[in-house]
Amino acid sequence: MRIGWKSIVAVVAGLPVAGFLVIQLGLIDVRASTGHWQVTDWFLHWVMRSSVTAAAGSTEAPPLDDPGLLPAAAAHFETGCAVCHGSPAAKRPPIGLAMLPPAPDLAHVVGSWSNEELFEIVKHGVRYSGMPAWPSQSRADEVWALVALLREMPSMNAAHYRNLAGAPPAGRGATIEARIAYCDSCHAADRQVGNSVVPILSGQSEAYLLASLQAYHDGDRPSGIMETAVSTVDDTDFSKLAAHYARQSAVPASVSATDPVVLRRGETLAVSGDPARKIPACAACHGTGRSNPLFPRLDGLSSRYLASQLRLFVSGERGGTSYHHIMAAAVQDLEEADIDALAAYYAHLPDRQ
Ligand code: HEC
Ligand code: HEC
Ligand code: HEC
Numbered sequence: 001m002r003i004g005w006k007s008i009v010a011v012v013a014g015l016p017v018a019g020f021l022v023i024q025l026g027l028i029d030v031r032a033s034t035g036h037w038q039v040t041d042w043f044l045h046w047v048m049r050s051s052v053t054a055a056a057g058s059t060e061a062p063p064l065d066d067p068g069l070l071p072a073a074a075a076h077f078e079t080g081c082a083v084c085h086g087s088p089a090a091k092r093p094p095i096g097l098a099m100l101p102p103a104p105d106l107a108h109v110v111g112s113w114s115n116e117e118l119f120e121i122v123k124h125g126v127r128y129s130g131m132p133a134w135p136s137q138s139r140a141d142e143v144w145a146l147v148a149l150l151r152e153m154p155s156m157n158a159a160h161y162r163n164l165a166g167a168p169p170a171g172r173g174a175t176i177e178a179r180i181a182y183c184d185s186c187h188a189a190d191r192q193v194g195n196s197v198v199p200i201l202s203g204q205s206e207a208y209l210l211a212s213l214q215a216y217h218d219g220d221r222p223s224g225i226m227e228t229a230v231s232t233v234d235d236t237d238f239s240k241l242a243a244h245y246a247r248q249s250a251v252p253a254s255v256s257a258t259d260p261v262v263l264r265r266g267e268t269l270a271v272s273g274d275p276a277r278k279i280p281a282c283a284a285c286h287g288t289g290r291s292n293p294l295f296p297r298l299d300g301l302s303s304r305y306l307a308s309q310l311r312l313f314v315s316g317e318r319g320g321t322s323y324h325h326i327m328a329a330a331v332q333d334l335e336e337a338d339i340d341a342l343a344a345y346y347a348h349l350p351d352r353q
Pocket of ligand 2 (some may be wrong): 076
């Protein structure tokens with residue numbers, strides 16, 4: 001039997017109409033409760049794996065074996081990830097299990113992904129699955145801290161995880177002490193292990209702390225970690241929290257031995273700047289006797305934090321209070337070696353008290 005061209009045209013024209021009717025009559029089942037067919041599940045994961053692997057090809061992981069990355073990552077995981085995935089200290093909650101696909105127990109699956117692939121998943125999320133993207137797309141450093149934590153998860157027991165994550169966020173109606181305990185799970189002096197990603201708050205002026213909290217809240221200072229943390233407190237608590245940390249006496253971060261030549265390079269730039277390269281003296285704004293309470297002190301902050309903030313200022317991604325533009329202008333001509341030297345110098349400054 002010959003199939004005439006008229007029949008072919010009729011079928012081709014009819015297909016969209018049939019498709020339209022199938023959808024319009026509600027015959028496609030979108031209920032998560034009925035699950036996927038095995039073949040759909042296989043197909044979606046094949047697409048996901050291929051997409052993640054391709055995207056990760058152009059990414060290169062920094063060193064991730066520093067213990068300074070873990071406490072903040074664990075405390076963030078507790079607020080931002082455990083609600084779906086569970087954690088080494090808690091079974092997967094019913095919501096995570098009832099998703100389609102279910103949010104997996106990460107300790108069991110991370111071994112099948114490279115660091116770069118985990119970075120892609122955590123930074124960008126997974127479409128059509130409920131796995132959300134990282135709140136602040138302009139930053140990579142915070143996502144790498146999460147990847148460092150994920151790598152440790154298969155061998156992490158509940159006690160170790162609890163110890164890293166600290167106090168959970170306080171719920172509505174909780175006391176200010178409970179809120180401070182939550183902030184302290186990342187910011188307390190005794191949680192600043194190794195070369196920490198978390199800044200020391202004690203000794204910073206109340207005005208700077210308050211304006212910074214407001215900047216995270218308003219989206220003027222991108223940080224997935226701090227945007228999540230401030231979302232757990234009322235903005236009416238900001239001034240109490242700022243006053244609490246400003247009252248505390250400052251504790252310097254722990255420092256590792258650094259080449260004296262690097263420290264001298266940092267000191268020269270900090271104290272005198274480099275007029276030939278249009279780099280002003282940092283001490284003009286950050287020295288003792290700072291003229292403006294919105295100019296933060298830098299002495300004793302960890303070198304990792306200082307360097308990451310300087311890189312964010314240079315690339316235009318730092319944001320901050322209404323003064324952040326003058327800081328960005330001051331450091332726009334810094335080179336990588338300047339950043340390392342300045343970060344090492346300020347981390348070593350002994351006069352923070
Ligand atoms: C709203 C629920 C939800 C939250 C919150 C969430 N995830 Fe997920 N996540 C999922 C779901 C669902 C999947 C499964 C995606 C798939 O299999 O296609 C997933 C997948 C993943 C995967 C890939 C694992 C695999 O093999 O499928 C990683 C890694 C991951 N999430 C890490 C995180 C981290 C880290 C956080 C916190 C920053 C987080 N997730 C927050 C729901 C969530
Ligand atoms: C999960 C860890 C974590 C928690 C919990 C947390 N912070 Fe932070 N905080 C950070 C990190 C990481 C940064 C640096 C973010 C950046 O790069 O801007 C930061 C930055 C800050 C800054 C800016 C300091 C500076 O020198 O510029 C302030 C102020 C602050 N946090 C206050 C708080 C308060 C108040 C709370 C409690 C509501 C809190 N944080 C809870 C990790 C945390
Ligand atoms: C003209 C004044 C000025 C000069 C000069 C200046 N800064 Fe700043 N700096 C600021 C201000 C203001 C902020 C606060 C930005 C904000 O968050 O709004 C800041 C913030 C910073 C921060 C972030 C601190 C934190 O707790 O997050 C670092 C690091 C820093 N400056 C380093 C430097 C270095 C290094 C130099 C010298 C190369 C320098 N600054 C020169 C005004 C200045």
